[in-house]
Amino acid sequence: MSVPARCIIPHRIATDLISQCRARLPYEACGVLLGIRTEEELTVESYCLLRNVAADPRDSFRFAPDEWIRLNLQTQKNQREIVGLWHSHPSGPALPSAQDAEGWDGCGSYWIVGLEGGRTDLRAYARSGGEWIPIPLIAV
Secondary structure, X not given: XXXXXXXXXXXXXXXXXXXXXXXXXXXXXXXXXXXXXXXXXXXXXXXXXXXXXXXXXXXXXXXXXXXXXXXXXXXXXXXXXXXXXXXXXOOOOOOOOHHHHHHOOOOOOEEEEEOHHHXXXXXXXXXXXXXEEEEOEEEO
């Protein structure tokens, strides 16, 4: 899967996603992004919040298996596409960690909401050749 040249996200969705992450502090929030992917760009149309069932949700995330399965069935039934995974770093930057690399499943994009020091940073990445590639975000 090629790295998109850009990710387009409605400002309303970006703002809501960040609010969801802040509401779950000090724990990591997580979920998926639904939308459309073309050769050149990835467009987010909506997102889903999934319950984090990680053993230590302060610094890791794991989707609740029942919610993950249900979401996948719904996306297939409704002909929707999962275009990315997202999660927060409650006290860190929006940069992929070693754990993030281990958990990468090859989906279209990987979004991180960094909440370090009370600041907010939303970034998107793809993985190619074992490296994280930043994808420019365009809020519309």
